[in-house]
Amino acid sequence: MAKIECPECGEEIETTGIVTVCPNCGADLREVMEAVGHEVQSFRGDLVRDDSVTTHEFIVRTRGLTKIYTMGEVEVPALRGVDLDIRRGEYLSIMGPSGSGKTTLFNMIGGLDKPTSGSCFIEEVDMAQLDAFELAWLRCRKIGYIFQTFNLIPVMTALENVTLPMIFAGMGTDELMDRGQELLALVGLGDRLHHKPFELSGGQQQRVAVARSLANSPAIVLADEPTGNLDLQTGKEIIDLLKELNLESGVTIISATHDLKMIDVSDRIVHIRDGEVERIEERAELELDIGTLGSEHLPGH
Amino acid sequence: MIDTSRLARISGESGKEAIQIQRQIVLPWSEAFRISIRNVTLRLGRALITGAGVVLGIAFLTSVVTSKVVQDGLSASQAAQVQSLAAATAGAIGGEETEAEGIAADVEEESGRQARQIWLVIMSLLVCGVGITNSMLMSVTERFQEIGTMKCLGALDTFIVRLFLIEAALVGILGSVLGLLLGHLGMLLIFCIKDGFSVPAKMNWLTMLGYLGIALAIGTIISLVAAVPPAVRAARMAPAVALQTEI
Numbered sequence: 363m364a365k366i367e368c369p370e371c372g373e374e375i376e377t378t379g380i381v382t383v384c385p386n387c388g389a390d391l392r393e394v395m396e397a398v399g400h401e402v403q404s405f406r407g408d409l410v411r412d413d414s415v416t417t418h419e420f421i422v423r424t425r426g427l428t429k430i431y432t433m434g435e436v437e438v439p440a441l442r443g444v445d446l447d448i449r450r451g452e453y454l455s456i457m458g459p460s461g462s463g464k465t466t467l468f469n470m471i472g473g474l475d476k477p478t479s480g481s482c483f484i485e486e487v488d489m490a491q492l493d494a495f496e497l498a499w500l501r502c503r504k505i506g507y508i509f510q511t512f513n514l515i516p517v518m519t520a521l522e523n524v525t526l527p528m529i530f531a532g533m534g535t536d537e538l539m540d541r542g543q544e545l546l547a548l549v550g551l552g553d554r555l556h557h558k559p560f561e562l563s564g565g566q567q568q569r570v571a572v573a574r575s576l577a578n579s580p581a582i583v584l585a586d587e588p589t590g591n592l593d594l595q596t597g598k599e600i601i602d603l604l605k606e607l608n609l610e611s612g613v614t615i616i617s618a619t620h621d622l623k624m625i626d627v628s629d630r631i632v633h634i635r636d637g638e639v640e641r642i643e644e645r646a647e648l649e650l651d652i653g654t655l656g657s658e659h660l661p662g663h
Numbered sequence: 664m665i666d667t668s669r670l671a672r673i674s675g676e677s678g679k680e681a682i683q684i685q686r687q688i689v690l691p692w693s694e695a696f697r698i699s700i701r702n703v704t705l706r707l708g709r710a711l712i713t714g715a716g717v718v719l720g721i722a723f724l725t726s727v728v729t730s731k732v733v734q735d736g737l738s739a740s741q742a743a744q745v746q747s748l749a750a751a752t753a754g755a756i757g758g759e760e761t762e763a764e765g766i767a768a769d770v771e772e773e774s775g776r777q778a779r780q781i782w783l784v785i786m787s788l789l790v791c792g793v794g795i796t797n798s799m800l801m802s803v804t805e806r807f808q809e810i811g812t813m814k815c816l817g818a819l820d821t822f823i824v825r826l827f828l829i830e831a832a833l834v835g836i837l838g839s840v841l842g843l844l845l846g847h848l849g850m851l852l853i854f855c856i857k858d859g860f861s862v863p864a865k866m867n868w869l870t871m872l873g874y875l876g877i878a879l880a881i882g883t884i885i886s887l888v889a890a891v892p893p894a895v896r897a898a899r900m901a902p903a904v905a906l907q908t909e910i
Contacts, residue, residue: 472815498688501815503817526813530816532689
């Protein structure tokens, strides 16, 4: 492990090839790191690729992410060292049986819980270094959340649910009303603005949740089993809606799921088992497989 | 206090803009009030249960205070009568000493009764406070998911506490006012039936209003204080934990 000195505050930092920001003053360390790049690579051979990628290709990166829940005297590991790079603008599905650690990983990426060890970076910022205010800011502005149980605020109308994150973000009343109506129209609920959640069907509630997740134009939408409480048809509609948003606005969608319908729309599928990444399938590879399969059959005809 | 360069890094914006944004994690008081009022009116059942504790405690406090003010008023007018009577029968001797003794005994008995009443009032307010805390604890617990959701949407811990405190204050004020009316009018009615309908005219209304104001403040403060521990506990939970809580 190489040691570099922060040009701004003089803090000595151990580089791992991951941290590109000084933990003390927040200064950009990439230039300094490039200068000692050779050293970094020789020390951490397995992380060479980290130095070769441009910083902003990956919007989320996790390194050695572990989470251990302590239940009484028993320690239950939910994640055992997850290394994951999530590209900007991709539709990523995290698949695995229940209890595999999907939701835990979702919580770590979303900054909803702290990992036992390892780090999670959003746009190269280590979330462990953020204070409560910065985390709230991140949740408000950069990440949109969709849950299996919809989690709308029951005493608020659809429009109020969608505009709540905008209130937190300090948007003016007129502006947020307009945007709220726009978003609800976008998800096909333009005529249900003033309905309370209990007056809406499950599919409609999830649409409100989708609209709410987009309230402050986040870079990432995290969806935890978004179709888990919906029937086949409505589930399909929500998936299509998410894919559409992904294609049109380029928002990165990360979805924990065991819904096989998700495979069709995902750019990549991360399979998780027992808290570890089992394998990652690329959409391109899947299509290629299908393609070669087809061409293999051709000569036979 | 807040490292804006890091925020700027997340947002990809300049530090100056980040400072502006930093100020923009907000929950204006007007919005907080709107949400809290909505919570109270739409969960009226829950608010009533919490409020009932305040109503009963404050009603008891007010009834004790009212009876004191009324009795003071009555004895003052009696004393005036006695004085005018004494003036009219000036020169009469022998009666004075026994009367003074009687008054001394009265005073002793009176202070003993007052101590008992203060003790009772304190006990009743304590019971009322414990009841409200319990009710608040339930009210917060059943909304863990909602709290977790709000935190996901960018709410700071202080927003959550603020919402619950406004709610508690509203319930406290409404409950206290109801309790005031109940205790005061009830006690007044009893005295009117017992001592005739001239009672309200004989009491010192200024003192009474002062006591009612104090009772209102006590009711509101008890409700607020009772709400602080559960609200702070809820606000400090990690969002993931709050979201996964099942009741």
